[in-house]
Amino acid sequence: MFIGTIAFGQSVQIDTFRLEKSERFKDIQSEKMNFPVVRSGNKEIDSLINFDLKNRFTRYEYPIQNLDSTLLKWAGDQIVFLDFQVTYNQSGILSINVSAEGCGAYCTYWTDYFNYSTQSGKWLDINSVVDTTGLFRKMVIEDKMEQYDKARLELKEALNDPDWGLTEDEYDSALEFYNECDNSFKLIQFALYPDSIEIIEECWLPHVMKPLTPIIELKYAFSEIGEYLKIKN
Numbered sequence: 644m645f646i647g648t649i650a651f652g653q654s655v656q657i658d659t660f661r662l663e664k665s666e667r668f669k670d671i672q673s674e675k676m677n678f679p680v681v682r683s684g685n686k687e688i689d690s691l692i693n694f695d696l697k698n699r700f701t702r703y704e705y706p707i708q709n710l711d712s713t714l715l716k717w718a719g720d721q722i723v724f725l726d727f728q729v730t731y732n733q734s735g736i737l738s739i740n741v742s743a744e745g746c747g748a749y750c751t752y753w754t755d756y757f758n759y760s761t762q763s764g765k766w767l768d769i770n771s772v773v774d775t776t777g778l779f780r781k782m783v784i785e786d787k788m789e790q791y792d793k794a795r796l797e798l799k800e801a802l803n804d805p806d807w808g809l810t811e812d813e814y815d816s817a818l819e820f821y822n823e824c825d826n827s828f829k830l831i832q833f834a835l836y837p838d839s840i841e842i843i844e845e846c847w848l849p850h851v852m853k854p855l856t857p858i859i860e861l862k863y864a865f866s867e868i869g870e871y872l873k874i875k876n
Contacts (some may be wrong), residue, residue, distance in 0.1 A: 659677045673724040692740070731837060734758060734874060791824070791825040798817055798821065
């Protein structure tokens with residue numbers, strides 16, 4: 644374990660908790676085994692953010708244990724990659740994402756997104772930073788639907804392309820996943836950047852179908868959606 648530091652001028656400081664490689668995965672484990680630790684200068688706020696972050700990311704597997712103990716137990720027997728990115732750290736708001744790859748019968752890579760007030764230590768949902776009750780929601784949903792329609796067309800093209808080798812059954816299964824993801828979309832996960840907000844939409848397909856995963860990008864510049872923002876930028 645090692646603690647490193649990333650400084651952000653007048654913004655909060657982000658330390659890095661580095662885990663050593665586990666014996667089980669020492670041959671394939673990445674050098675990147677890093678988890679963020681927030682240092683605002685206020686111990687109460689730091690405790691709120693760091694405890695909530697580790698619990699949300701580990702799905703509350705060890706809800707009352709400290710960060711060191713939780714990560715060593717949680718990551719030791721399943722994680723081969725762990726790293727984070729700070730995308731926004733200003734105006735009393737921290738936006739950070741944590742990515743990991745875990746291996747069991749096969750390996751799965753994922754990213755989770757976290758947003759906090761560095762003034763109160765509270766978790767921020769999307770309604771805290773942008774008005775999702777009206778035209779902004781309508782715009783996002785329309786963009787999402789348009790991209791899923793495009794993905795369905797590309798899936799059909801793949802079925803008709805002999806180089807893909809896609810079967811009718813595989814096409815039908817993938818299409819069912821596309822439709823389910825499209826219909827169940829919710830404005831929940833998001834990431835902030837210095838000049839924009841990204842709504843996270845991920846459509847999870849079974850491991851054998853990963854190459855068919857649709858890429859849905861919903862990113863909006865603050866300059867374009869200023870009337871809907873609830874934060875200063």
